[in-house]
Amino acid sequence: MAKLPAMQRTVIFDLDGTLVDSRPDIHAALNRLMAARGQPPFTLEEVTRFIGDGVAMLIQRGFAARGLAPDPTALPAFIADYEANAVVDTRLFPGMAEALDRLQAAGWAMAICTNKPERAARLLLEALGLSGRFVALGGGDSFPVRKPDPAHVLATLQAAGGDAARAVMVGDHHNDIAAGRGAGLPVVYCGYGYGLPEMADGAPVVRAAGELPEMLEKILGK
Numbered sequence: 001m002a003k004l005p006a007m008q009r010t011v012i013f014d015l016d017g018t019l020v021d022s023r024p025d026i027h028a029a030l031n032r033l034m035a036a037r038g039q040p041p042f043t044l045e046e047v048t049r050f051i052g053d054g055v056a057m058l059i060q061r062g063f064a065a066r067g068l069a070p071d072p073t074a075l076p077a078f079i080a081d082y083e084a085n086a087v088v089d090t091r092l093f094p095g096m097a098e099a100l101d102r103l104q105a106a107g108w109a110m111a112i113c114t115n116k117p118e119r120a121a122r123l124l125l126e127a128l129g130l131s132g133r134f135v136a137l138g139g140g141d142s143f144p145v146r147k148p149d150p151a152h153v154l155a156t157l158q159a160a161g162g163d164a165a166r167a168v169m170v171g172d173h174h175n176d177i178a179a180g181r182g183a184g185l186p187v188v189y190c191g192y193g194y195g196l197p198e199m200a201d202g203a204p205v206v207r208a209a210g211e212l213p214e215m216l217e218k219i220l221g222k
């Protein structure tokens with residue numbers, strides 16, 4: 001009997017803190033929003049703790065930290081500013097371009113599941129010349145739900161034409177680990193990202209982008 005071709009392997013990446021270090025531009029945009037309200041700037045470390053649950057939550061945390069009442073004009077103002085300045089200092093993490101090359105050469109299909117709004121995520125990928133690398137992108141506003149809801153991962157996987165039996169989720173936040181596990185996927189935690197060490201929650205950890213190809217091959221060999 002003819003052997004069936006091996007099913008496509010898919011890796012689903014988180015974006016912020018996993019593929020790219022986007023903190024400097026998120027930090028700058030949030031501080032401009034605060035400055036427009038007469039508020040002092042946050043440190044990079046403070047803003048790092050606010051990232052992970054999408055842009056509305058980022059602003060909510062920033063406002064709460066300064067004791068400001070919610071302001072419905074803040075979200076559209078932040079998004080417009082961030083979209084115009086998303087790739088001033090944002091770059092792929094060191095070694096990530098080579099890691100993506102190796103994964104592509106090994107036949108992995110690659111997709112992105114991010115809580116960042118889809119349009120900002122697409123602009124960012126375009127500006128970094130990365131759009132062609134990924135077969136699908138599920139943003140924080142692409143579906144009715146977002147991470148940690150596993151349905152966000154599954155909808156992204158479906159858009160990528162992937163199969164849950166041959167897919168891995170890679171991220172830097174407990175939302176990524178929870179969403180990936182909830183979707184029934186093996187998960188990998190990026191220790192170089194924005195999360196706190198305990199967010200790995202027992203998942204295998206990579207300390208640098210260069211460790212990803214080997215780790216993914218170990219989890220899901222050909």
Ligand SMILES: O=C(O)COP(=O)(O)O
Nearest residue numbers: 015016052053054114115
């Ligand atoms: O926008 C966020 O809060 C986090 O985005 P991420 O899901 O790509 O890490």
Ligand SMILES: [Mg+2]
Nearest residue numbers: 014016017172
């Ligand atoms: Mg992240």
